[in-house]
Amino acid sequence: MAYTYDYYKKSADYVREVSGGFQPELGIVLGTGLGEYDRNVQDPIEIPYSDIPNFLVSTAPDHAGKLILGTIEGHKVCCMSGRFHSYEGYDFEALAAPVRVMQILGIKRLILTNAAGAINTDYQAGDIMVIKDHIKFMGLSPLAGPNIPEFGPRFFDTGNMYDRDLRRIALDCADATTLNIHEGIYFFFAGPQYESPAEIRAARILGGDAAGMSTVTEALTAAHSKIPVLGLSVMTNMAAGVLDQPLTSEEVTETSLRVAGEFEKYFTEILRRIPCENC
Numbered sequence: 718m719a720y721t722y723d724y725y726k727k728s729a730d731y732v733r734e735v736s737g738g739f740q741p742e743l744g745i746v747l748g749t750g751l752g753e754y755d756r757n758v759q760d761p762i763e764i765p766y767s768d769i770p771n772f773l774v775s776t777a778p779d780h781a782g783k784l785i786l787g788t789i790e791g792h793k794v795c796c797m798s799g800r801f802h803s804y805e806g807y808d809f810e811a812l813a814a815p816v817r818v819m820q821i822l823g824i825k826r827l828i829l830t831n832a833a834g835a836i837n838t839d840y841q842a843g844d845i846m847v848i849k850d851h852i853k854f855m856g857l858s859p860l861a862g863p864n865i866p867e868f869g870p871r872f873f874d875t876g877n878m879y880d881r882d883l884r885r886i887a888l889d890c891a892d893a894t895t896l897n898i899h900e901g902i903y904f905f906f907a908g909p910q911y912e913s914p915a916e917i918r919a920a921r922i923l924g925g926d927a928a929g930m931s932t933v934t935e936a937l938t939a940a941h942s943k944i945p946v947l948g949l950s951v952m953t954n955m956a957a958g959v960l961d962q963p964l965t966s967e968e969v970t971e972t973s974l975r976v977a978g979e980f981e982k983y984f985t986e987i988l989r990r991i992p993c994e995n996c
């Protein structure tokens with residue numbers, strides 16, 4: 718499937734029409750750990766993904782699957798409650814769609830949140846990692862296929878993909894939370910299986926601090942258009958092989974629920990400190 722600008726514009730046009738021309742300046746993808754955060758959106762306009770033409774349908778458990786437009790802490794936001802993952806069977810190219818649509822709607826910044834397993838043994842379950850950079854050793858990209866010049870050039874820089882200024886704000890907000898805040902490298906694994914202990918040892922040697930199955934396609938799509946990204950990972954578990962116990966999705970859910978309240982407070986503080994265009 719070759720995607721075009723008009724393909725994504727059809728989705729964005731629908732969202733614009735349903736929302737009465739609402740123009741978000743901040744895109745937010747809510748992953749595990751912030752799944753309920755969308756209730757903080759004021760004057761929300763909710764649009765189920767399934768209503769949006771040319772959009773994808775979320776199949777992951779606990780992901781609601783809707784776009785929510787409104788205001789948080791003065792920011793005009795477009796929130797994705799529920800995201801798409803390659804382990805659901807989507808091609809990497811298909812995973813560009815959500816960010817493309819938010820770009821056409823006008824976002825100037827993008828915040829990505831996720832759950833991840835701690836590779837770094839100095840981290841603990843419940844800690845937060847501000848993503849400094851990522852490693853994706855897979856010969857796949859959301860930007861494969863014909864380039865769409867309206868979004869960006871064929872070849873593009875990813876050196877400041879996780880924006881320095883946004884990272885600084887997130888790290889400074891450590892003073893407003895009891896959670897431990899780290900800065901580190903997100904190591905992408907496609908899943909859906911959790912990693913093998915040998916994969917995690919290899920990832921650690923290569924510089925990975927946390928293992929996760931999302932986020933990189935969204936960050937790369939944003940980088941193509943020079944949209945600054947902030948990535949936040951909640952360590953829901955120690956990665957495979959760190960502890961002598963099997964990994965379960967119950968542990969992931971349990972930790973994310975345990976820290977959800979504090980993570981939400983931390984996240985709100987970050988939003989307060991991010992300069993906003995029109996407030």
Ligand code: HPA
Nearest residue numbers: 832833834928929930956
């Ligand atoms: N690995 C990959 N993805 C994850 C993990 C993990 O250990 N925990 C939560 N998401």
